[in-house]
Amino acid sequence: MSDLHPVRRALLSVSDKTGLIELGEALAARGVDLLSTGGSAKALREAGLTVRDVAEVTEFPEMMDGRVKTLHPRIHGGLLALRDAPEHTAAMETHGIPGIDLLVVNLYPFEETVAKGADYDTCIENIDIGGPAMIRAAAKNHGFVSVVTDVADYPALLSELEANDGATTYAFRQKLAQVAYARTGAYDAAVSTWMAGALGDNTPRRRVFAGTLAQDLRYGENPHQAAAFYRDGSGRPGVATATQHQGKELSYNNINDTDAAFELVSEFLPGDGPACAIIKHANPCGVAKGSTLTEAYRKAFDCDRTSAFGGIVALNMKLDVETAQAISEIFTEVVIAPGADDAAREVFARKKNLRLLTTDGLANAAEPGVAFRQVSGGILVQDKDNGRITADDLKVVTKRQPTEAEIADLLFAWTVAKHVKSNAIVYVKDGATVGVGAGQMSRVDSAMIAAKKSERMAEALGLDAPLTKGSAVASDAFFPFPDGLMEAAAAGATTVIQPGGSMRDNEVIAAADEAGLAMVFTGMRHFRH
Template sequence: MAVQSKNIPAPDLVPVRRALLSVSDKDGIVDLARALVAKGVELVSTGGTSKALSNAGLAVRDVSDLTGFPEVMDGRVKTLHPGVHGGLLGIRDDKEHRQAMAEHNIAPIDLVVINLYPFEEVRFSGGDYPATVENIDIGGPAMLRAAAKNHAYVAVVTDPGDYTRVLEALDEGDGKLPYRLRQELAAKAYARTAAYDSAISQWFAEQLEIEQPTWRGFGGRLKEVMRYGENPHQAAGFYVTGDKRPGVANARQLQGKQLSYNNINDTDAAFELVSEFDPAKTAAVAIIKHANPCGVAEGATIAEAYRKALACDPVSAFGGIIACNRALDAEAAAEIVKIFTEVIIAPGASEEAQEIIAAKKNLRLLLTDGIADPREKGLTAKTVAGGILVQTRDNGSVDDLDLKVVTKRAPSEQEMADLKFAFRVAKHVKSNAIVYVKDGATVGVGAGQMSRVDSARIAARKAEDAAREVGGEPLTKGSVVASDAFFPFADGLLSAVEAGATAVIQPGGSMRDDEVIKAADEHGIAMVITGMRHFRH
């Protein structure tokens, strides 16, 4: 049964006479406290925060003065007391509440400044189980929620970025805070505790290997407001979760204008793809447009890999996103700036490369300080009307699979290397996906078609277009081909044969596998079955 409201209207302006400060992140707290004291606000604090304020020469009451009870159990119990929560939850204009506060000597608290134990930081830094549990804050979220519920009379601040805003409002209100601000701060507090609890529940699910918990929460902190979403009429924001996985969310942007929604989406796709290639073994470059690769290659250097990747589809590469699995050097930078590029993302960049890129003031350069682990576990989520689809990250690697040759002819050593390359790329191409590869470089990519035959034909046509640019023969002649899923009929394979492919890698599992294998044998094609599908939608 729902709790009934007494319908007591909230006042517009509420004076701040007493503030409770208890923060884990102490940046700016002394300056805030000093400004509050200058406005005649009494300070109440706990533990380390109280010590920091006292050391700064500020008069501060310990929370135990309000509770009449000392901090116990290593500080686990200090604010969970009616002396605190009564001061937060008491409705000042309710006669019964005022009587209870007076009877039990409960002093009202008008402002609460709290940020929580750094659970997310400990979780993602690899803290052990006991250390991570110990950084689950209890009193902080309880006070935040209590103060936020009673925002009619109490202002709650959980973000140091709001300190200045609160002080400015106190100046404008002659020591009082307006209702609208108290509402906004309350909403922010609930969002913070929701994200905090989501991180905790996700961690427990990971630790206990619960793949599908009954309740699933996701949370993040706003990193930046986007200019717009996928289209100009859509509003968008970029939120980060605290996960330290190298990529666009944690990259340092050295130069260039703000990333757009589409830039971020495409840059993530590019870096996740290029991270499939071990930088200790080979240099690799991926060029992305609309979340699909239009060229991927490996080489002895980043410059060589870039030139090979660009040759796959130089037309589509215009205005693309470029990802490198090694630090960007001057030679590669000089090649890249020859055409219009939106974003470059790499683990690092030499000073010479940075100087070359700097000449293109709108070209964004992002540095990640590392490569993502393609085998790392994680979750992905996608919204649908009324729900969220959640799945584990596609962390399957062709290098870990038991590959089976199912045709009379086995692939050559070079064909097998190219087949593995092609399957790595196909994992990152929108389905239906067909990828032609020759000598460690894509030579044709067909993406996102309703028919696998069409994907094969589009990829071959792309190769023909690229060949016309340089006046040569399509590089699909003598290439290998990868399919992200099985061939339901032999026609898709035959399209690849027509394009000049000599070997194919595919998951297998079709009712007509025998028919497809027979067609491969009839045309002298080597076929490898992976047993793993890579649909991507």
């Protein structure tokens, strides 16, 4: 096997015909014989190119609605034959097998078909068989065959042929082979994952996760860690699909925090009114609703102005100029929103280090999905936490009933607590967080930290008392003892929302009654580790 191998014959069979004609013309100009099938052959002929049908080579017509056309020894022999093995070349000559030096294939659009919500039979018909078989054969024989599976690689192929007088190098073919196997692997993963879902199998024996490179990152969480960002192909609105309008490339931590911010703010639909979430290190440092987007931002900012510096701001509505001006008053890493006015973008254009992302929609917080996390030697998989409650789901367990205003704040606090690292304590007043305690080993400590932050903000804002006075407080899991509850009461909370379910619920309820609190149970927990 030599390093350079000339491309004399190419088989082109593609579903996505973007760039096909230009590629065919460039190959034909180099004297490359073109083989093709079905719609690809028709498109090439209509462009005036000479194309030989695969059916002429196999001496079998396409059959069974196109299911069988390339699954034939004269095709796979042409892809798999070792050109420097005498017995292989003899077999090719004996059986009339033409050598294929270049395979260009992209697969039936299975992922797109599923994404459109097609029925079971339609999805099945969009599972490609011949394409993956040819791709794998060509990739295995990359010592002699170049295989291209992505339209984005057409320019690189043509540049390689230009640089090597119509040949490709072994290193180039190796790289193409790796891309090809990754493509068929991702394709099979999409099929198996979809089929498991169609069968209602939440724990299939084997599970595969696949992604497409979106961005090489400068580094990971820390400079000594290499990192990259991949899209999963779901099309879910968020940081992976957003348009970046300005600012330097997002870092690993930017992406992680921006995702956390956008997933939180997506809990609040535009019909619920303007909402803003400010995130630092994947935890909310301020979340609020307001009559305007600017009011929502300022209320969120006033929860913890210190932590908001250098944070991520997520909005549930189109960014307007007034809100952009308010955000611009301090250093902000990233702003993400469904859209942005031209005037708002002009304001941000003066902030060169600020990244602005628009998503053309909110993520569906109620949408089912899968979350996974790597552990040593394995992967943990679970349903995404899309659990939600309404006022009708609440069980009042104390003598005092919460008021309607308190219930609104309880539900808001509960929604935010879902996005705070456990142990999570969230104080809310008038539709805005006024204290957030996150990630402590003790629920008591989380309650104390959140209250202390609120005291500091009261001093900074010149208030007579912390905003936790008269607030609603949410705990992501039950209070195992009355101590955490009493810490919240000491901070001024008057009403409490928690899952319930502790062995000492009666003690906690009694303590709440004694303190004059109103408390509701949800029956649902929101651990976030």
